[in-house]
Amino acid sequence: MPGEALIHARGLRKTYPGGVEALRGVSLDARGGEVVALVGPNGAGKTTTLRIIVGLLRPDEGEVRVAGFDPFREPVEARRRLGYLPEDAGVYRRMTGWDFLLFTARLYAGSEAEALEMARRGAEISGLGDALRRPMGGYSKGMKRRILLARTLMTEPEAVVLDEPTSGLDVEHAVEVRRVVREYARSRGAAVLVSSHNMFEVEYVADRVYLISSGAVVEEGSPGELLERHGARNLEEVYMKVVGRRGEA
Numbered sequence: 001m002p003g004e005a006l007i008h009a010r011g012l013r014k015t016y017p018g019g020v021e022a023l024r025g026v027s028l029d030a031r032g033g034e035v036v037a038l039v040g041p042n043g044a045g046k047t048t049t050l051r052i053i054v055g056l057l058r059p060d061e062g063e064v065r066v067a068g069f070d071p072f073r074e075p076v077e078a079r080r081r082l083g084y085l086p087e088d089a090g091v092y093r094r095m096t097g098w099d100f101l102l103f104t105a106r107l108y109a110g111s112e113a114e115a116l117e118m119a120r121r122g123a124e125i126s127g128l129g130d131a132l133r134r135p136m137g138g139y140s141k142g143m144k145r146r147i148l149l150a151r152t153l154m155t156e157p158e159a160v161v162l163d164e165p166t167s168g169l170d171v172e173h174a175v176e177v178r179r180v181v182r183e184y185a186r187s188r189g190a191a192v193l194v195s196s197h198n199m200f201e202v203e204y205v206a207d208r209v210y211l212i213s214s215g216a217v218v219e220e221g222s223p224g225e226l227l228e229r230h231g232a233r234n235l236e237e238v239y240m241k242v243v244g245r246r247g248e249a
């Protein structure tokens, strides 16, 4: 439902074994139709936050809801509504792109017809065309990211969590991935939470931004609000003003 927070996190705290205090009370929301960016330097706690939201990691404290469901107490309900692209996702090198989409679709779909429709949707989102017939071992980094993004979106999740979807991509792939992400949120009324280091990208893709540093949200707002608040010409300036002087682990 547009306007409703489909991704909701409050007061997340996480200390890893060994004593690294990765999160010190992170709260964020993403509503339907909205692309929200979680931005911060290496080690700020982005991946930790996203892994908690999708239910892969348990917070020490705090609350998460995905489309109203608790990913730990109601994992089946939450996961059915979630799409997650991990930071370090790999591909099956010997499988073709198309076989991968169809194989994954069959895990989700109730019938073969539905699986085919889902895989076709994935094929279109991937933009890979004839390359879908080739084994994924021969894909470039950009092509791998595109097929994994397609796999994440083809099941039409209401809540999408993308950990650095454009990391390592050339301009053309990155532009296309941003376009796909925006279009997906708009057309499906889905909430998309995306992590990034790239402020230029964020300015383009995000309706709202959370800046995270050393495990805490240090700034939040629409790109326009952040520019105005800090008298900055672009978000990179805002980032340097807010995060740059803090010094990161």
Ligand SMILES: Nc1ncnc2c1ncn2[C@@H]1O[C@H](COP(=O)(O)OP(=O)(O)OP(=O)(O)O)[C@@H](O)[C@H]1O
Pocket: 016, 017, 018, 020, 021, 022, 040, 041, 042, 043, 044, 045, 046, 047, 048, 049, 087, 249
């Ligand atoms: N499994 C783990 N065990 C111990 N410490 C961890 C673990 N995973 C992450 N950390 C630490 O927690 C902090 C936050 O890490 P996290 O991966 O969430 O940051 P990030 O913002 O995603 O960084 P990057 O931009 O490099 O991906 C870092 O100090 C990191 O070293």
Ligand SMILES: [Mg+2]
Pocket: 046, 047, 048, 087, 163
């Ligand atoms: Mg990370």
